[in-house]
Amino acid sequence: MEVLAYSLFSDFDISLFISGKHFRLYEKFGAHLTTHQDIDGVYFAVWAPNARSVSVIGDFNQWNKDSHPLNRRLDSSGIWEGFIPHLTKGEVYKYAVNGFDGVMVEKGDPYATKWEHPPKTASVIWDNDYTWKDKAWLSKRPKLNALNKPMSVYELHLGSWQRDPAAPKRVLTYTEIAASLVPYVLDMGFTHVEFMPIMEYPYYPSWGYQITGYFAASSRHGTPQELMFLIEELHKNNIAVILDWVPSHFPGDAHGLYHFDGTHLYEHADMRKGFHPDWKSYIFNYDRNEVRSFLISNALYWLDKFHADGLRVDAVASMLYFDFSRKAEEAATNKYGGSENLGAIEFLKDLNEAVYGNFEGVQTIAEESSTYPGVTNPVYAGGLGFGMKWMMGWMNDTLKYFKNDPINRKHHHHQLTFSITYAFTENFMLPFSHDEVVHGKSSMIYKMPGDEWQKFANLRVLYAYMFTQPGTKLLFMGNEFAQTHEWDFKNSLDWHLLQHPPHLGMQKTVRAMNKLYTSEPALYERSFSYDGFEWINADDADHSIYIYARKSSKAKDTLIVILNLTPVYRENYRVGLPFKGKWKEIFSTDAEEFFGSGKLNEKLMLPEKEACHGREYSILLNIPPLGAMVLKQGK
Structure with a gap:
């Protein structure tokens, strides 16, 4: 097998790519099953502008780095490409990249649509073929997923919502999850589910927030088509799907994006801008046009190929400010001497314009903890263009208040009234997320004071407060029945607690509040208005x-x-x-x-x-x- 000259890129594609305006790069880059000169095979394309050479390696050539070199385009795009005859779906592969630094590295494909099951790290030749049957949902989505409709989100981690009782260490497949999740969410009355990141990631304890395969559904739960089936089953029951999406940082694994072509290609070369000290990960270089094209293409990919109804964008505050989690003297500044990351701001604006400009009835939600103004204002009005923003101040004040013994609450009365003073400055979502029930913060029920009856009564009234306040709602899995342990990503939720009346009563309360919320227009019609x-x-x-x-x-x-x-x-x-x-x-x-x-x-x-x-x-x-x-x- 030899590498044949072939390209999916037009001159216009190249122009858009290098100007940061190509938002469908998944149709060009990666490994594409196709036919060339009447021969079936695979077209490969990868961006590595500073590499000395790039070749495709895999089982098909015994991982020989000299066997199948790709051709570098003669323009300034930095793209390596070529067609390899007779390769078929399911073959594993990597790119052997001889970098600018003269070091040969084996990299996974940044645009691969499937990866091997971790801890293996090769990409897999695959397709996104699927016959969707959710046309009815998509036609009514613009109305049902609008800002004047109820949005009660059930946030979950696919690997620990439920496990196989016969083999507790085994995570369920997307298909198995569909069989139990869809009827449960429907019965509980949630309008949306939010999946913690389902893009391929190597380190399980990262919960999916350190991604290497941005275009691949995690193979821990099955194939891309099985995830499509799960989403379709939710849609058939009028349940919208939000995906957690992480354009803020990525890990330094050898097979991932870091130092891809022997240079800081995806990450910023200035480590004051390119390294996250808390997460020990690398920050995308938002000033680079090709990186912006990569990220926005990825956002559109999940909306396009997987019919996602929204993206919850992780760690936006860390993107907006160079001094996030840094001492001022250790942080970079922008060209005006300020702490704002101007490249990230422009990227977020481009992202939201692309999302809302290309898809009807979708939403973007910022997990954003700073006081940056106008996060949910339209871009044309000077905002970032998000549909909603997590109301982190409300969440912190509320939990701080409820932890007080009731005898002392009269001294902290303002902690529950204060949020209304700014509740309508943004389109806020009220979150009790996974972040509040890990790392020693305790479960929701054990944040509450008093004896058993009082703890449960406190938690019921806390949830009632959330469901009747302005803003949309988000509740992490297990919170709805007062999970007693902190969330453990390695194990299933403690579903056996539902045999006990207090926990069953809590679940019934949340079910009833969802019914109240979704049936009373006063609770959702003007969620973002005085x-x-x-x-x-x-x-x-x-x-x-x-x-x-x-x-x-x-x-x-x-x-x-x-x-x-x-x-x-x-x-x-x-x-x-x-x-x-x-x-x-x-x-x-x-x-x-x-x-x-x-x-x-x-x-x-x-x-x-x-x-x-x-x-x-x-x-x-x-x-x-x-x-x-x-x-x-x-x-």
Whole structure:
């Protein structure tokens, strides 16, 4: 077998690539099964502008570095390419790269669509052929996945959501996961699932956040087509799929992107800009056009070939600032002397314009912890262009408050009222993610104070607070039934806990809150607008009671939410009404089916013309201990 001259690149492709504007590079780079001169085989293309030579090695040539050298294009693109006849799907391969430094290295294909099962590190010749059957979902996705619709996200790690009970060390395949995950998510009422990174990664304890195979579904769970099947099954049940995506850094594994052609090609050569001190990984060089083309092509690839409905972009703050996790004197600066990474900012803007410009009904979500302004503003208005941003300040303040013994909460009342002062400056998602239940932070249930009953009551009211606040929602797997252990990526969730009433009650609570959230327009229609929220009483610190209204475009849909964050039962508590009307309790975390005490308001509550909370009319009601209740107009 010899390497034949052949190319998938036009001059226009090359022009787009080197200008940072080619966003479908997966159609050109990598290994493509094709026919050339009536011969079936594989076309290879790889970017290695500073390499002295590049060849394809694999079982087919006994890994001989001299056997199949690729041809360097005669232009300035730095692309090596060629067609090798008679190669077939399933062959393993790498690139033997004789680098600028004279060192020969064996690299996996940056655009490979499949890799060997770790710890093996070779790429695999594969395709993305799949006959999709989710046209109905895609046609209604722009409406269902819009910002004025409910978004309740179930975040999960595929390797530890469930394991094979007969062989606990074995992770399930994408197909096996589909069989149990789809009915579970449907039953629980979540609208979205979010998969922690499913792109190929070598080091399992990284949870997928240190990627080597950006274009490959992890072979730990099966083939790309099996992942497509999982996504399709979710779509058939109107469940949207968000993928965690990591354009912020990558590991230094010898077979990966690092020092790819004997130079700092994908990473920045200045290690103040190119090395992450916390994660011991390498930061992409966003100033380089070809790197931006690579990353944006990768984002579009998952939306295009895998029909993903959104991307949650990891560690955005680390991309925006050179001094992230660095002392000021150890950090680089931009050309104006500031700490902002101008290349990363332009990359993120290009990314979001490309995503929203090419796909209908998708969302990008920034995991962003800084105060950078306008993360969710449109690019044309000076923003970064994301659809949503994680509300990290809300999450930190909320957990800090709930860890307090209820007797002391009156001294920290502002920690739950403060977030509303900035809640509408961005399109916020409220997250209780995997990061909050690892590394000694304890599980959600053990963050709560008190005895067993109080812990569960606290957690129920915490979730009710989240589901009734402005913003979309995210809950990590296991949180919905009060997993007691911290998350362990090596083992299944503790599903056996559901045989115990408190845990079953917690699961029922989350199921009921999803139903409430998705059926009441006041809870989602104006998630990102001041028009959707109104304080009725934000000042009763002595009793640790919070009362607010959630509003939609129709007054009849208005909800009143009351939180009692002490274990004291409050009888005949007067609440001012946003307008005159009869009110009924439509939800309470204190219901006995939820493992509550059953102190409910079961009768219709009639308005009295007695001023309270600055309003003309009011009602008297009983507020359960460590409970949340939701009122709506009734008959």
